[in-house]
């Protein structure tokens with residue numbers, strides 16, 4: 602891989618930044634062996650979104666959806682944070698105020714040590730019931746051959762605690778992400794195709810709010826035109842270099 606150089610102008614901007622925000626997507630976990638959704642061998646190229654990531658799909662075939670998420674959970678359990686996750690966890694130490702907004706449901710940012718994480722789309726390791734969103738710890742359920750299992754409180758089917766298409770995001774989570782984005786001096790958008798809303802809208806909001814926008818993605822995205830700095834490399838390669846350059850250069 603060619604040597605990645607960080608413009609000194611970007612380091613200067615980062616040195617004077619107070620509020621830094623990073624929005625991440627599936628690409629940041631690709632180097633941990635977790636498939637993305639829309640890349641050539643992505644999850645949505647094999648299964649239709651409507652069938653596996655909507656409430657209608659779950660109602661039509663709950664077993665299919667439960668098993669699709671079980672397959673993904675297995676990959677998450679075997680995955681480890683990569684150097685990109687680890688660098689982002691260190692961003693919390695080098696910037697006065699750092700907020701990580703993730704579309705990912707794999708929990709790898711937290712595993713890498715990030716504490717201030719806003720999970721826009723929920724978390725694949727958590728479950729709840731379909732009818733009343735009662736939290737359900739499936740490990741504690743009595744053995745049952747029924748797939749998916751049923752809620753011990755109300756008897757409705759258990760589903761992953763993630764936000765599906767057509768479902769509203771938690772309003773408090775949404776507003777926390779919006780406030781952080783409006784206040785950002787610097788906004789990183791990392792490993793996302795910028796296709797899904799409201800997440801992709803934060804990139805435009807950051808720009809409108811006067812932030813310096815940095816895109817880290819080997820490919821162009823729908824929001825690349827907003828970027829002030831662009832790194833067409835894997836995030837696991839770029840983020841450690843940015844961290845090293847930042848800490849190497851004296852204030």
Ligand code: BV8
Pocket residue numbers: 625626627628629631632637638639640643654704705706722763764765766767768769770791792793794795796797798799817818819820821822834835836837
């Ligand atoms: C909602 C479930 C109100 C969890 C997911 C406005 C305009 C248009 C449409 C809408 C809109 N507002 C709402 C909508 C509808 C819809 C939407 O956005 N549709 C799009 C697709 C057109 N949004 C919703 O329904 C949202 N709800 O707004 O409620 C409402 C209700 C009804 C009607 C209207 C409004 C809910 C959105 C959440 C959906 N749930 N997943 C799960 O199972 O994971 S979203 C799904 O896509 C994933 O969660 C994922 O997080 C998300 C985004 O995908 P990416 O992370 O970007 O991944 P992708 O594969 O696309 O791209 C990977 C990128 O990584 C690529 O660019 C690649 O180049 C790059 N990459 C690869 N390797 C690397 C890398 N980058 C760096 N390093 C590498 N090594």
